[in-house]
Amino acid sequence: MKDGLIKFSDIMTIPTYISADDAVRSIKSGNRVFIHGSAATPVHLVKALQQRHWELSDVEFVSITTVGDIEFFNPAHRESFFFNSLFVSANTRSVVNSDYGDYIPIFLSQIPQLFKTGRLPIDVALIQVSPPDSNGYCSLGTSVDIARAAVDTAKTVIALVNPNMPRTHGDGFVHINKISAMVWHEDVLPEVDYSARTRDVTIKIGKNVASLIEDGATLQVGIGAIPDQVLRNLNHHKNLGLHTEMFSDGVIPLIKNGVINNSLKKLNRGKSVTSFMLGTKKLYDFVNDNPAIQVKDIGYVNDTSIIRQNPKVVAINSALELDLTGQVCADSLGTYQYSGIGGQMDFIHGASLSEGGVPIIALPSVTSKGESRIVPFLKEGAGVVTTRGHIHWVVTEYGIVDLFGKSLKQRARALINLAHPDHRETLEKAFCDRFGSYYRPALSSISDRVFHPIV
Known part of the structure; x- marks a missing residue:
């Protein structure tokens, strides 16, 4: 030129x-x-x-x-x-x-x-x-x-x-x-590959999240080791849909083998909808001139009124830390701005309004330094991305719990059971300091039910 x-x-x-x-x-x-x-x-x-x-x-x-x-x-x-x-x-x-x-x-x-x-x-x-x-x-x-x-x-x-x-x-x-x-200017696009970043914790979380996904669900999955592991566990599902703000290579096998066929979506039936993508050259080649992939304006893709119209929306998001009442910090480490609000609340709320929807916060129980991600209180200055009024399902490698409709004490008890064993004693003490040592469970056993991981 x-x-x-x-x-x-x-x-x-x-x-x-x-x-x-x-x-x-x-x-x-x-x-x-x-x-x-x-x-x-x-x-x-x-x-x-x-x-x-x-x-x-x-x-x-x-x-x-x-x-x-x-x-x-x-x-x-x-x-x-x-x-x-x-x-x-x-x-x-x-x-x-x-x-x-x-x-x-x-x-x-x-x-x-x-x-x-x-x-x-x-x-x-x-x-x-x-x-x-x-x-x-x-x-x-x-x-x-x-x-x-x-x-x-x-x-x-x-x-x-x-x-x-x-x-x-x-x-x-x-x-x-x-x-x-x-x-x-001819140049290669940047590539990110999470397939090699597999850990036992990630595998367990992926299996736990996948156990909540029914046939016919509409998926919102991001990029990262946990979403990648979730997708690896969906090969035997049927008639899944894809409506997600972003995706990576993990969706390709599911689209190719017909697991994701978008046949039951109410909107954009037969099309996988996203707003942006980041992965490897394999992904970029797959989406090139592919009419089955629709890349749309974020104002449409992340609109709660659009998201909720699809059936069984499963929104999979993560957190930096989560307090015992269900407040999710996903954008900051105290006052240090680490990422952003992004689309987490768009999809958490949209999924909660979808018929049969499953809004999920999935996170490892500890950081890379061994610090608990489930904490009595968020760090000073931390931002709340998903409020405790919006939280539903929480998943770690130690189990699954649905916080929707639970009281503060019920939430705290359930989340302590999802924490790493090394930190449960500290969290128990924080529970007693805040709520007192006596705990009376609700009459319905389902209120305190923790689903243990599939291994």
């Missing part, structure tokens, strides 16, 4: 390309710049912009999960760039928790509203897309999520065009007339 200025009439669909340095030159001090996320993070464009740090000030970055070799926490950029994160990822934690970054607590489903209503207007959107087709349409590929609203509302759209970006069906098509500058 030859460099050149891109100018299109209404009928022209043949693009020309310019360099990344020339493309980002239109970005000015004080601009708010959206960065496409996950596997679609336009690393080449971001680095080109960062090289201009000496001539820029107060440029605000806005994004959710960014992936790739980008250094956002650089003292030399202190006066040039400010990172205002909508969901914190590994390469943004340092900057978000510093003086030149911040975090906006928000449900993933409502982020498009920030852009569309002008509460958080976007000056420039940096995106990564597939090459345009014969009609001039590129695809947002692996990540439509909040990028759809950013592209629709941004004053300027700069696109990194990568032939390795899969062309996905759904809401992600962008015509070249909408794009202000295009940069051709």
Whole structure:
């Protein structure tokens, strides 16, 4: 491809390309710049912009999960760039928790509203897309999520065009007339593979969660070792559906062998619905030009009123820690912002309203350092993502319990039984300190029932 200025009439669909340095030159001090996320993070464009740090000030970055070799926490950029994160990822934690970054607590489903209503207007959107087709349409590929609203509302759209970006069906098509500058850059997409990260604890949790999933259920599964293990236990299920904010490689075998066929969903029947994905090249090849996979706007995928319409929605989410009353912290370690609210509440609440729905918080009983994740009180400054009014099923390697309808004392007793044995004595003492040593169980034995793991 030859460099050149891109100018299109209404009928022209043949693009020309310019360099990344020339493309980002239109970005000015004080601009708010959206960065496409996950596997679609336009690393080449971001680095080109960062090289201009000496001539820029107060440029605000806005994004959710960014992936790739980008250094956002650089003292030399202190006066040039400010990172205002909508969901914190590994390469943004340092900057978000510093003086030149911040975090906006928000449900993933409502982020498009920030852009569309002008509460958080976007000056420039940096995106990564597939090459345009014969009609001039590129695809947002692996990540439509909040990028759809950013592209629709941004004053300027700069696109990194990568032939390795899969062309996905759904809401992600962008015509070249909408794009202000295009940069051709061929590069492999970032890959994440959780299949090799198997531990005994994860295997047990995966089996426990899978035991709650009935035939005909609609799944929300994320990325990680636990979701991957859950999916491995579903090979003998029938007529499952997929409506999830994100997914990875684990769903591929289930779709190929017909376990996930989406035949019983009320919405998007016959289609697997997601908003973004992150995995290996196998995943990117699988979704490329695959009409059975619909990649849609996060405002639709995570809308509780949409989620609840499908049958038996099983929402599988995790936590950093969980207190004895059922409060879930999933976004922070005390005051340290570790991730974000994301879509957990969108799907926990949506699943709870679905007919036969099963909202699940699944977590190992201890951290990698052996600290209990089930605690008497959340750490000082910790954020509550799922409230104790929304909590239902909790799963660890030690069992399963449904907290819905349980009193504070019943919840505490049930959760202590799910904790690691090394920490149960401490939790028992915390129970007595808070509620007294005498405990009278409810008349119905089901109220305190703990389902032990399947091994």
